[in-house]
Amino acid sequence: MRPPQTSIAHAGLRRMGSGGSTSGTSNLLVTVCTNHKGGINWLSLSPDGHHLLTASEDCNAGLWTTSDNQCIRMLQGHGSYITYCHLENETAFTCSADHTVRKWEVATGLCLAVYTGHTSIVNRILVVKDYLFSASYDRTARCWDIETARQLQVFQGHRNCILALAHFSSNDLLDESDIEANDVKEFIVTGSTDCTVKVWEASSGCCYQTLRGHSGAILCIVLDAPNSELFSGSTDHTIRRWNMATGDQLKLYRGHQGSVICLEMVGRHMYSGSADRTVKCWLADGGQCIRTYKTHKHNVSTLKYHSGFLFTGSGDSCARAFNTKAGTFHHVFEGHAFIINSLQIHNNFLYTASHDGTLRVWDISGFYEYSKHQKKRSLRSTNSQKGSLSHIFNNKVGCATDVNVEYDPADMV
Template identity: 60%
Template sequence: MGSSGSALRVCADHRGGINWLSLSPDGQRLLTGSEDGTARLWSTADGQCCALLQGHESYVTFCQLEDEAAFTCSADCTIRKWDVRTGQCLQVYRGHTSIVNRILVANGQLFSSSYDRTARAWTVDKGQASKEFRGHRNCVLTLAYSAPKDLPGDPCLEAAMGGGLLVTGSTDDTAKVWQVASGCCHQTLRGHTGAVLCLVLSVSSHTAFTGSTDATVRAWDILSGEQLRVFREHQGSVICLELTDGLLYSGSADRTVKCWLADTGERVRTFPAHGHSVSALKYHAGTCSCGFVPITSVFPALSAM
């Protein structure tokens, strides 16, 4: 939406709800993953569909768009890598035993989370799992990564932090911070009273922001595990977060998007975005794009909780 809250483009070719969207680094293309089992690549200039990515055997839960490749994951327990120019599937990553909920391509690695209670690290080119992170007592939903260069240069922590830190959120009401090099749990972030559905990192301050079914957003120091502040105003589950220029945007099952000052927790603005839960949002050059679908479609295990 623009500054007035009006829609700029409508992308409407999917035959099911849109579960996630990803903007290319240059802002010229948008990737959407859908309940219809496909992903689509769009031109942001005119809203036209440029490529249809099909091959998953169930709905697409998440997608990430890079310069030369697109990545999708699905309820069919797999992850796929696609050529954005041809729409051809380049790699299938197999190993998870349940729904793959999120993926993250960072620092030359591919990370994934699943309803099988694990997160995994993969070699992008070979499609093999290089590390498995076990410790959550329930579904692992969301992921964020802090690269080694963004962590403090403490000699005592250098070996442990050499591969960076992976942060995961789960329906066990916690988030965990993992040492990627060793696979060991560095911190468990406790305080939410509901499932942790989403998280984002401020790499400069080593702060994680988590959103939960308890209708709050919480800020944490990922090195010490300390809870820094709580953002309270949503009236429903916080499903998605976006952090940019010191502002934190949160999308919720209460059908709104809220904008907060990340450092203080003060609410700046509320956007009455949709007639349904806001499941995805992306900020780019002054424009905030939102997608929606009922929360139990994005996180099906929550319907049984």
């Protein structure tokens, strides 16, 4: 059984053409890793940055070292394709269409535990302290004891499969004085193809809030815990902002002409990637779309912000980089044959994982030197540009400014 069409964010898409042009930078490809025999659905980076983990359609997870980009072992044992993975420093976790989650030892590659109980594809996992959370096409999310693999809770209530999973703590919602007087509680958030988002109290399994308003499947969720807010993206072409404590809808973001597939929060800026082939940058508070990036040739499948640059992966088999300060298209990474499902960045290297089965490594160290040079150049030319508005729109290749003012997201983190 393959994922339904609503899970377009990561699996099942095929190449719909490629192309694009660079901004004059040279080929940045370092290496192509071809150890997998099937498409790569997800890519995870360990907290210490030493390893990468790939989840593949060939039923295996690949463990890679970032020091030399070598595959040091394949984690074998799943009976069907692996949908998602999560990597800690010493342990790895994978979930699969075989209805199970597995825990692995990084040092040896041994399978330490198998978490059984789901009755359909498991497509998302979260690790929080001593607990593992999983979400499935069987309409449930579940909580497990990591060490014993014992199922602790089943979160039942959705009428269709769960595609998005997130976590927050009551620490994120309460003042310090309140925390001292109350027990800390853990919550998980689930987004479903039944068009709702649900907030659950982890220990009891009770549904704390049901967020209604979307008219399409929920494909992605991102949390802004310091502001007690939750953002959801849907096949109804909209993004909605919710208060995590009250469940109230705070803002509706309209502008996309296709499903909202992925979200990234940077300070109070929100980036959204869509099936309409664009990425939009929004002011989270006011709801204004302040920039649209239009150079993609197919669905935008994944986003990653890093040090002033926004990196995107697309169904056109290319990754792209945009300078968020200037609002300019900076580089296109070509070479993959199918959709890019996941991105990671570490030590000035970009890692792109694709449904063509390859992991590609790109050297992006020159981006940041270029950015510093452009910043100095901009400061030198400020006085000469006073009184003129035309310079604001120079070099906006593939980008459109939707309002007159933009702030650098890095300044607002």
